[in-house]
Amino acid sequence: MKLVLTTEQQELRQAVRGFLAAASPLPAVRAAMESDGGHDPDVYRRLNGELGLSGLIVPEEHGGSGAGYAELAVVLEETGAALLPGPFLATTLAAILLREAGDKELLPGIADGSTVATVVLDGNRALNGAEADVVLSIDGDRVRALRGGERTPLTTLDPTRRQALVEPGGDVVAASAEGIARARDLFAVAVAAEQLGVLRASLEAIVAYGKVRVAFNRFIGSYQGVKHRLADMHCKLEQAESIVRHAAWAADEAPDELAGAAALAQAYVGRACFEVARDSLLLHGGIGFTWEHDAHLFYKRAKADEVLLGPPRIHRARLADLLEL
């Protein structure tokens, strides 16, 4: 079991973190979310071009880097922490589905960044469904792909990422019952990695604020009423990171453990992420309730992610089934 990042993975993290800090800081996120497209196409292009992230997990024979899910988790943690708007997670879910189901046709376009793809989730919703070039849907043990089709943008709680009602269907591009089952677990791992980043950034924001905000002639972080809650939030971060590393390791190296690790990841990290984002907002005081402060963006992303793959109880029920309870 590998729960600690390798030197290469740490370098990947630094590269993505550095890029996002420069290209998509929170003021840029706000500008992007209020733009017509909902994201900055130039940032998305550079993310895929300079950093090659859309092709990260695409096998080398299809033009990608053939990296593992441990590397993908490192990247999603950073895009989550930055609240990166746009179709990166949507296209990543599509890449996971296509890789696991054995597609050859669509992966090269995803790898080179020219194809924006998404996956139909429950209720015919899809992340970035309005702007995706290709909509993938799961039909039994087959994966179908549709270019075009009906797209109806939805109003979203989370202003940093859009969703739309889409039409499932189209041509069969791959088929594998086993691959699709694995892909569903991997969606849970991918979202958990993003949630880990949202959690971490929410905690970092309130810890930083606790060191500068003064009340009653003291920094608020010196009060045990604040400090102890931050300590509890740190405990959640430590456990969430351990669970995400374990799930990503299982995805790469221990297929038998993947289903349990993925259900655990959603059962724990989804809740922990929302709780930390919520408490971060609350501990900011009144400023946290304003539109101009960023706390609500993390809070809303955390809630949107917690229910993205379905109501949280489904992950707990899956865990119960896997544990044969």
Added chain:
Amino acid sequence: MDLEDYRQRARAWLEANAPGDRAEGTPDENGVAAAKAFMAKLYDAGYSGITWPQRWGGQGLTQAEERAFAAEAARFTLPTYVFSIGLGMCGPTLVDLGTDEQRGRFIRPLLRGEEIWCQLFSEPGAGSDVAALQTRATATDGGWVVDGQKVWTSVAQHADRGLLLARTDVEVPKHKGLTMFVVDMHAPGVTVRPLRDMTGRAHFNEIFFDGVHIPAENVVGRVGDGWSCAVTTLLHERLSISSGVGMGGQKDNPVAFEALRTSVDTGDPVVRDQLVELYVRSRALALFNQRLAQETKAGIFPGARGSAAKLLLAELTMFQADLATSLAGPEAVAYPGEGGAGGGLANAISLAPAMALGGGTNEIMRNIVGERVLNLPPEPRTDKNVPFKDLKTSGGLPS
């Protein structure tokens, strides 16, 4: 030797030598004699002090061998409880800070179970704020004379030696006037009284020192440097708690997930979900502990993050005992005889607060995580730059 060979050899040794019957908590005199005999065998076979320096009687091996042995030993309940304070706290402190003479004299008998150790820091007026302790050590010809009282001292009734923290100077601020000593628990003037705790048993003792002489060569570290020595001991304590040294595994724990899944009705969806919650929390902490262990192996010292693991363990311990008793219902609190399922659950809920109090309360752990992991500003302190003799105490001014 190959790690897998080491593991196989350890397993074979344990199967041949581990006592079959269950040993729980502090044994009586017969139990102590049996535990000492087992410890001597364990040491002679090379499984006591696996990572400790060879020069002082350890095996000089790595964490990998230690973990391999611990993994095998987790399948047994070994009678090592009376040695846990020595192995987890006192011994490592002496390895870090003792003189060569002290290491040469104390480590091997400690590892071989010939001498049982206890730790003497806490006092009735100095719990979370242990640096406020009032036990005095006064310099005398060739050594020191100790007067005062200690409390919460595990295994002291069987102990041969104790690691003592006492005040040697009241004219300086409280953290600067402390000194650490090795004290002979059989010396004249040492009185050990069992302290009955909420479980009805005596897991701890009170110790009274009345003019107890300690030779000068038993000072650990430097005179006046006792606080930093104590920090070393407490760091080892937290690591040994979170890694479960001498604590047995979850194997026989009637309130852990593995036991509950067979003893409760999982057909009820509420019960099922409560068990999922227990599983999630248990697994989250287990993975966190494994990550800390992997980081340590990779040279990243966990430091104060170990306090987060200890806090989580305390919360899990309370949660699972609370859940198990609630799931069982009335039979958890009223049951025939002494043992049985009800007895195990009642014992678990009675014992559960111990983990949240011993080795630093949950509130102290949160302070440590807040100040040393998150680097939050400290509480304003009114006790740091004042001579100890001028500080408030709960019962008036110190003498």
